[in-house]
Amino acid sequence: MSDEVAIHASGLTRTFGAFTAVDHISFDVGAGEVFGFLGANGAGKTTAIRMLTGLLAPSAGEATVAGHDVYRETEAIKRDIGYMSQRFSLYDDLTVRENIRLYGGIYDLTDATIRERTQRILSRLGLQHVENTLVHAIPLGWKQKLALSVALLHEPRIVFLDEPTSGVDPITRRQFWELIYEASHGGTTVLVTTHYMDEAEYCDRVSIMVAGRIAAIGTPAELERTHGVESIDELFVQLARNDPNARGAAGGGGAAA
Amino acid sequence: MSALWGLLRKEMLHILRDRRTLVVLILMPIVEVLLFGFSIRTDVTDVRLAIVDPAPDAATLALRNRFAAGALFHTVAVLSRHDDLEPMFQTDAIQLAVEFPPNFARTLARGGAAQVHVITDATEPNSGTARQNYVAAVIDAYQQSLPAPTGSVRIVPSVRARFNPTLASSNLFVPGLLAFVLNIIAALMTALSLTREKETGTMEALLVSPLRPWQIIVGKVAPYLAIGFIGVLAVLVEASVVFHVPIRGSVTLLLAEGTLFILVALSIGILVSARTSSQRVAMMGAMLGTMLPTQMLSGFIFPIESMPRVLQWITLIVPARWFVTIARGIMLKGVGIGYLATETLVLAVMALVLLVASTRSFSVRLE
Numbered sequence: 001m002s003d004e005v006a007i008h009a010s011g012l013t014r015t016f017g018a019f020t021a022v023d024h025i026s027f028d029v030g031a032g033e034v035f036g037f038l039g040a041n042g043a044g045k046t047t048a049i050r051m052l053t054g055l056l057a058p059s060a061g062e063a064t065v066a067g068h069d070v071y072r073e074t075e076a077i078k079r080d081i082g083y084m085s086q087r088f089s090l091y092d093d094l095t096v097r098e099n100i101r102l103y104g105g106i107y108d109l110t111d112a113t114i115r116e117r118t119q120r121i122l123s124r125l126g127l128q129h130v131e132n133t134l135v136h137a138i139p140l141g142w143k144q145k146l147a148l149s150v151a152l153l154h155e156p157r158i159v160f161l162d163e164p165t166s167g168v169d170p171i172t173r174r175q176f177w178e179l180i181y182e183a184s185h186g187g188t189t190v191l192v193t194t195h196y197m198d199e200a201e202y203c204d205r206v207s208i209m210v211a212g213r214i215a216a217i218g219t220p221a222e223l224e225r226t227h228g229v230e231s232i233d234e235l236f237v238q239l240a241r242n243d244p245n246a247r248g249a250a251g252g253g254g255a256a257a
Numbered sequence: 258m259s260a261l262w263g264l265l266r267k268e269m270l271h272i273l274r275d276r277r278t279l280v281v282l283i284l285m286p287i288v289e290v291l292l293f294g295f296s297i298r299t300d301v302t303d304v305r306l307a308i309v310d311p312a313p314d315a316a317t318l319a320l321r322n323r324f325a326a327g328a329l330f331h332t333v334a335v336l337s338r339h340d341d342l343e344p345m346f347q348t349d350a351i352q353l354a355v356e357f358p359p360n361f362a363r364t365l366a367r368g369g370a371a372q373v374h375v376i377t378d379a380t381e382p383n384s385g386t387a388r389q390n391y392v393a394a395v396i397d398a399y400q401q402s403l404p405a406p407t408g409s410v411r412i413v414p415s416v417r418a419r420f421n422p423t424l425a426s427s428n429l430f431v432p433g434l435l436a437f438v439l440n441i442i443a444a445l446m447t448a449l450s451l452t453r454e455k456e457t458g459t460m461e462a463l464l465v466s467p468l469r470p471w472q473i474i475v476g477k478v479a480p481y482l483a484i485g486f487i488g489v490l491a492v493l494v495e496a497s498v499v500f501h502v503p504i505r506g507s508v509t510l511l512l513a514e515g516t517l518f519i520l521v522a523l524s525i526g527i528l529v530s531a532r533t534s535s536q537r538v539a540m541m542g543a544m545l546g547t548m549l550p551t552q553m554l555s556g557f558i559f560p561i562e563s564m565p566r567v568l569q570w571i572t573l574i575v576p577a578r579w580f581v582t583i584a585r586g587i588m589l590k591g592v593g594i595g596y597l598a599t600e601t602l603v604l605a606v607m608a609l610v611l612l613v614a615s616t617r618s619f620s621v622r623l624e
Contacts, residue, residue: 053465075467083465087458093274094267105263106466134274 004031006158006189007052011061014047021047023212024061029191029205031157034184036203037193038232040240044212045193046086049160052191053083066157079107082156082188086163088147092136096127099135100150107154121149141172148179152188159183161192165199177202197233206232208239215239260468264476271450272480282446286438286488290495293430304388306330307345309356309374311337316362316371323395324355330391342376352378353388365403431496432584433557435489435515436577440547442485443519447478447526448539455534470619478523485519486512505591511584514597517604518580522547524611525576531618551577579604 007029014022022044029035039045050056052065054074063070066080083089090099097118104114122128125145130138135146144164151159161180165173177199184190192203200206200220207217216223216239220232229235272279306324310317324330333351336342345351356374358364364371375392379385454460454477463473489512496502504511529542552558554568555577561569572578579600586592586600594601 055461055464078465078467081465083462085458085461089459089462091267091271091459092457093271098267098270102263102267103462103466106260106463106468108260108467 005029005064006031006033007035007063007065007191009048009052009061009063012048012051012058012063013060014044014051014056015059020212022051025207025209025212025214026061027207027214027217029189031189032184032187034180034190034192034202034204036200036206037191037209038195038197038200038206038236039193039209040195043209045209046162048209049162049191049193053081053160054078080157082151082154082159084147084151084159084161084164086166088144088164090135090143090147090150093134095132095134096122096138096146097131099146100153103150103153109154117153121146121153125149141168141175144168144172145176145179148176152183155186156188158189158191161190163193163195165194165196173199197231197236200232200236208232208236210239210242215242261472261476264468264472265479268450268477268480272484278446282442282484282488283491285441286434286492287495289434289438290431290492290499293434294496294500302329304330304353304391305333305351307334307336307342307351307354308332309336309339309342309354311357312359312361314360314362316365317357320355320357320396320399323399327395330395346376346378349378352384353392355392430557431492431500431502432581432588433551433555433577434496435492435584436518436551436555436557436580437548438488438492439485439515439519440522440543440551440577442488443478443481443522444526444529444547445540445543446481446484447523448529448543449536450481451477451527451530452534452536452539455530456536471616474527474616474619478527481526482516482519482523485522486516489515502588504588506587506593510594511587514580514583514587514601514604517601517608518576520608521576521604521611524608524615527615528611528618531615547577550575554578555581557581576604576607579607 005028007027009028010026011024012022012026013020013024025044025048037045037048047056051058051070052063054065054070054077058070065077068074068076068080070077091102094102100118100121101114104117109117118131122131125142127138127142127146130142135143138146148161148164151161165176168176173196180190180192180202192199194200203220205217205219206223207214208223209215216227216235218226223232223235224230227235227238229238272282308321308324310321321332321335325332330353334341334345339356342351342354342356346354354374354376356376358372358374361371361373373396375389377385377388377392451460454463468476493504493508493511497504525547526543529539529546533539533542554561554564554572554575556572557577561572561578564572583597583600583604586597590596
C-alpha cells in the first residue's frame with residue numbers, strides 16, 4: 001500500500017427528492033488497497049459507487065477518483081476504472097471469447113493486446129475448453145470470475161466491484177477473492193461492496209454504511225478492538241440495530257450469517 | 258472507431274443469434290404484404306345465392322339467367338317460399354338471397370316500381386355491402402337492356418357498384434404498410450434491444466466505459482436502420498412483383514424519404530427505452546406510440562378526410578401520416594420532391610427534434 005490516494009471523498013451526498021441515499025460520506029482509499037464497502041441493502045453502497053464511477057452526479061460534496069474530479073472529469077475517470085455490477089456485465093448470447101474481445105475493443109486495446117490477454121485470462125481461469133461457448137451455458141461461478149477478469153482487462157487503476165459474489169458458492173467466493181488479491185498485488189485499487197461479513201475480513205480496510213452514513217471505518221482488526229466485538233459481523237449487527245430506519249437491520253444480520 | 262465497430266459487430270451477433278426474432282423480422286414484412294394484399298379487398302367472388310321466385314315469369318327468368326351467367330354468383334337454390342331462406346342463412350349454405358314478388362313482369366311492364374328483395378348475410382358488413390352492390394349492378398344492367406317505353410323503368414333504387422379490383426386496394430395499402438413495417442423494426446426493436454441491456458445490467462457496463470453516448474446509440478440502432486432498409490426493399494419488390502403495384506416516381510427519392518422516416522421511428526424507440534427499464538413496458542410503449550397511430554391515424558386504412566375534426570388535427574403529429582402521403586405521392590402519382598416539400602419538411606423537423614430529444618434523454622441517464 002502506498003501513500004498515493006486513489007479515491008478521495010469528502011462530504012459526498014446524493015439525494016433523491018426528500019430521500020437522502022448517501023449522507024455526507026468522507027473517506028480515502030490508498031492506491032493498491034482492497035477497500036470493503038459494507039452495508040445492508042439500501043444503505044447507500046450502490047449509490048455511492050454510481051457517483052464515484054460517473055454514472056450519477058452527486059448532489060453535494062467533493063470526490064476525486066484516480067485524481068479526476070467526479071463532476072467535471074467523468075470521461076477521464078471512465079478510462080481509469082473498471083466496473084463489475086451486481087448483475088454481471090457479460091452478454092449471455094456472446095461466447096466467452098467474444099465477450100472479452102468486445103470489452104477489449106470498447107477500451108481501445110489493440111488486437112494483439114486483446115489476443116494476448118484473452119489467452120492469459122482463459123488459462124488463468126481454466127476456461128480454454130469453453131472459450132467458444134455462449135456465456136449463458138457456463139456455470140454462474142465461472143461467469144462471475146470471467147466478469148471480474150473482463151472488468152480488469154484494460155488494467156484499470158481502480159476497479160469497482162458491486163456485490164460481485166452474491167449468489168456464489170463459498171469455494172467460488174474464495175477463488176474470486178484470490179483474483180481480487182492478484183489484482184491488488186498488481187497495483188490495482190479495489191473497492192468492493194459486499195454483505196457477506198466474512199469477506200470483510202479479507203479487506204485491508206472496511207467502511208460500514210448505515211442509512212447513508214459511514215458508521216465505522218478502519219482495518220477489520222482495529223474496528224473489532226475499538227468496538228469491543230469478536231467479528232465484523234457482530235459489529236455490523238450492532239450498528240444496524242441503531243439504524244433509525246431499522247429496515248435493513250434484520251436483513252443485514254441475516255445476510256451476514 | 259474500433260470501439261464503435263466492436264459494438265456494431267456485437268449487435269449483429271445478438272440479432273443473428275436470436276434466430277426466432279430474426280426470422281420474424283425478415284418474414285414479417287413479406288407475410289404482411291401477402292396478408293394485406295389478399296385480405297384487404299372489398300371485392301368478393303363466388304357468392305352463394307338463393308333465388309326466391311314464387312311465380313316465375315319472363316322478367317324473373319331473365320334476371321335469374323343474368324345472375325347465373327357471371328362468375329360472381331353461384332345459384333345454390335331456387336325456392337318458392339321466403340320461409341325456407343332462414344335455415345339456409347343460418348347454416349351458411351347461402352350468403353345472399355334475391356326475392357322476387359309475384360307479378361314481377363307485369364308490374365314492370367306497367368311502369369310501376371317493381372320491388373326486389375335483396376337479403377345478404379351481413380355478419381361481415383363490408384362483404385355484405387359489396388354483395389348488395391353486385392346485385393344492384395346486375396339488376397341495373399338488366400334494366401338498361403330493357404326497351405324503355407315509359408322512360409321511367411324502375412326495379413330498385415339502383416346502387417352504383419364500384420368494382421374494386423385487387424390492384425386498387427394493394428396500391429392503397431403498400432405505402433401504409435411500409436410505415437407499419439418500419440415502425441416495428443425501427444421503433445419496437447430499438448426500444449426492445451436498448452431496454453434488454455438495461456434489464457440484463459450490461460447497459461451499466463457500457464455507460465461506465467469510455468464510450469460516448471452517441472457511440473452507444475449508434476452502435477445499438479445502426480443495425481436496425483440497416484434491417485429497416487432491407488425491409489423497405491423487400492416490401493417494394495414483393496408489392497411490385499406479386500401485386501404489380503407501380504412505383505411511378507423516383508425510387509431513390511422514396512428510399513431517401515424512407516430513411517428519414519426510419520430516423521423518426523428509431524428516435525421514438527430510443528425515447529421509449531429512456532422512459533422504462535423493462536422490455537414489456539417498452540413493447541407496450543412502442544406499440545401505443547407508433548404502431549397504433551400508424552394503423553389508425555395515418556390514412557393507411559381509414560381515410561383521414563372522414564375522421565372527426567379533432568382526430569384530423571391529431572393526425573398532424575403522427576409521423577406516418579406524412580410518410581404515407583409522401584409514399585403514395587411517389588409510388589402512385591409519380592410526383593417529385595417539389596410536390597412533397599411540405600411533407601418532407603415536416604418529417605425532417607420531426608426527425609431532428611426527436612433525435613435531439615432522444616440523445617438528450619439518453620445522456621440524462623448518465624447523470
